[in-house]
Amino acid sequence: MSTTIAVVGASLAGLSAARALRDQSYDGRIVVIGDEVHAPYDRPPLSKEFLAGTASRQDIALGAPDDEDLQLEWRLGTTAVGLDSLGRSVRLADGSAVRADGVVLATGARARRLPGGDGLDGVHVLRSLDDAIALREDLAVAERLVVIGAGFIGAEVAATARTLGLDVTVVETQPVPLAGPLGADLGAVCAQLHADHGTRLLVGTGVAGLVGTGRVEAVELTDGTRLPADVVVVGIGAAPNTEWLTHSGVALGNGVLTDARGATTVPGVVAVGDCAATWSVAAGRHVRTEHWTNALEQPATATAALLGAGGPAPTPVPYFWSDQYGARIQFAGSRREGDVVRLVEGSFADRSFLVAYERDGHPVAVLGMNQPRLFTRWRRQLRSAVPTAS
Amino acid sequence: MIPVCPTTALPPGEAIRVEGDEPIAVFNVDGEFYAIDDTCTHQDASLADGWLDGCAVECPLHASCFDLRTGKVSGPPAKTPVRTHRVVVADGVVHVQPGVAAEGAA
Numbered sequence: 097m098s099t100t101i102a103v104v105g106a107s108l109a110g111l112s113a114a115r116a117l118r119d120q121s122y123d124g125r126i127v128v129i130g131d132e133v134h135a136p137y138d139r140p141p142l143s144k145e146f147l148a149g150t151a152s153r154q155d156i157a158l159g160a161p162d163d164e165d166l167q168l169e170w171r172l173g174t175t176a177v178g179l180d181s182l183g184r185s186v187r188l189a190d191g192s193a194v195r196a197d198g199v200v201l202a203t204g205a206r207a208r209r210l211p212g213g214d215g216l217d218g219v220h221v222l223r224s225l226d227d228a229i230a231l232r233e234d235l236a237v238a239e240r241l242v243v244i245g246a247g248f249i250g251a252e253v254a255a256t257a258r259t260l261g262l263d264v265t266v267v268e269t270q271p272v273p274l275a276g277p278l279g280a281d282l283g284a285v286c287a288q289l290h291a292d293h294g295t296r297l298l299v300g301t302g303v304a305g306l307v308g309t310g311r312v313e314a315v316e317l318t319d320g321t322r323l324p325a326d327v328v329v330v331g332i333g334a335a336p337n338t339e340w341l342t343h344s345g346v347a348l349g350n351g352v353l354t355d356a357r358g359a360t361t362v363p364g365v366v367a368v369g370d371c372a373a374t375w376s377v378a379a380g381r382h383v384r385t386e387h388w389t390n391a392l393e394q395p396a397t398a399t400a401a402l403l404g405a406g407g408p409a410p411t412p413v414p415y416f417w418s419d420q421y422g423a424r425i426q427f428a429g430s431r432r433e434g435d436v437v438r439l440v441e442g443s444f445a446d447r448s449f450l451v452a453y454e455r456d457g458h459p460v461a462v463l464g465m466n467q468p469r470l471f472t473r474w475r476r477q478l479r480s481a482v483p484t485a486s
Numbered sequence: 487m488i489p490v491c492p493t494t495a496l497p498p499g500e501a502i503r504v505e506g507d508e509p510i511a512v513f514n515v516d517g518e519f520y521a522i523d524d525t526c527t528h529q530d531a532s533l534a535d536g537w538l539d540g541c542a543v544e545c546p547l548h549a550s551c552f553d554l555r556t557g558k559v560s561g562p563p564a565k566t567p568v569r570t571h572r573v574v575v576a577d578g579v580v581h582v583q584p585g586v587a588a589e590g591a592a
Contacts, residue, residue, distance in 0.1 A: 108562070138563045140548070145529075158562050389549055393560065417547060424547060468546035469535035477539055 099124035101402070102186050104176045105202030106130025107139065108388065110367025111158055113200045113395035118166050120396075120403055126168050127194050129186060131203075133173035134225050135159055140388055142228040143252035150234065153225070173282055176203070177249035179361045180216055198402045199339070199353055200395070201360070201367035203287055205334035205386060206460025210244065212305060218312040219360040221329045231329065235260055238326035242266075242315045244303055246287065250331030250419045254295050255321035255420040265323050267315065269301060277427065278418075281437055282451060282463055285444045286425060292447070293421045299484045334386060336371045348372050351384040356409030358398025366398040378411060378430065387416040413479045423447055426469060428475040441470055450474065487574060487581040493519075496580060499544070503534040510571055510582055513554055515541055520554035521571040521582045528564035555590060 551561030
């Protein structure tokens with residue numbers, strides 16, 4: 097009798113899981129459930145080329161010509177509302193259910209919104225294709241953009257809006273943008289790109305509220321300053337989509353808790369991508385990773401575990417990139433406070449450099465700006481330096 | 487045929503870019519040489535700068551993967567394959583034949 101695996105989530109992690117199952121010779125039925133109506137697409141361009149209008153929907157589709165061979169059963173535009181762990185079925189918003197012998201949870205994360213920020217036109221978050229289309233339409237007729245949050249999404253939106261000719265202000269609560277992922281010193285270096293390109297960056301400033309009736313007119317800061325705005329983008333992070341699993345028996349924390357290979361606390365159910373808080377041997381705790389590369393690579397390990405294949409948990413070297421104002425920023429490894437930063441190549445002033453983060457004299461992470469070749473060498477070196485957990 | 491470099495200048499795990507209107511990347515995978523278009527089909531990036539993992543190269547920017555033997559995409563976000571080019575080693579020198587697909591490639 098044929099078996100069924102349900103993949104809940106139809107973005108990069110879900111699609112990668114489906115592809116991995118076929119790679120691993122699973123020949124049963126695969127049902128892919130996605131709450132968006134769109135076929136899988138690539139999210140990184142949403143804040144860059146797609147927002148700028150230089151990439152089309154076709155350009156950012158993740159589907160490949162070979163995908164028909166995967167024989168996937170798509171249930172798009174369908175939200176999963178519950179998981180019945182005992183009966184192994186995924187309940188859907190339309191009242192139907194998908195019975196499955198195995199379940200891959202890949203429901204991702206959603207953009208955090210500003211409390212009280214809903215209900216005003218011109219206020220956006222950016223996570224989905226529909227978000228990007230709505231923002232693009234608004235930016236086309238706007239003059240002044242205020243971005244709340246100077247993280248990677250905020251910085252990329254600001255950069256794109258500058259190329260579209262808008263007047264852009266970025267507001268950041270922390271004294272230094274990107275200090276979390278990059279450390280304060282390098283966060284400050286990367287944030288200089290804003291000033292280079294005529295974007296105002298206000299740091300150490302909270303947002304008191306949004307001003308306007310019907311449509312947003314200004315952002316009011318905690319110091320009383322009012323920043324006039326035709327459009328506001330809120331880029332203050334993301335939260336995992338796990339509420340639908342509350343009564344499923346699957347253990348939840350900051351995401352779906354899994355072991356190092358992606359297995360949840362319920363047999364036959366694995367979790368991958370942005371919704372998963374995966375046990376990290378190196379960190380000694382569950383870590384939820386929102387990086388594109390993680391969503392691409394992690395599913396193969398989890399689907400192997402789901403299919404009962406052995407093998408040690410991999411010890412990936414985290415990797416992410418950001419493209420802002422034409423600068424290519426790449427980071428790999430795991431940085432901690434106290435790591436020593438060493439300039440390996442180039443100079444900050446030239447906006448072309450590579451730095452290594454060192455701990456006990458050994459490199460543990462690397463950051464490059466406009467240094468793809470050297471960065472790749474260092475990234476490879478980091479990967480080979482990581483001991484495998486077995 | 488375009489001479490690229492002596493085989494000794496391209497050790498295993500390394501890649502070199504052959505400049506031109508359509509630059510070509512030549513790789514050494516454990517003593518076997520492969521040549522493909524250097525420019526990633528996803529966005530402007532040099533695959534010779536990429537990450538070599540077995541017979542796959544990962545684009546240095548956005549992680550698209552290509553099979554060096556066939557030019558086919560083995561990992562997103564790229565969807566379009568790169569062309570392969572025939573490599574000939576003669577008298578200890580690596581040559582490429584631009585526009586002539588490698589044997590066994592689609």
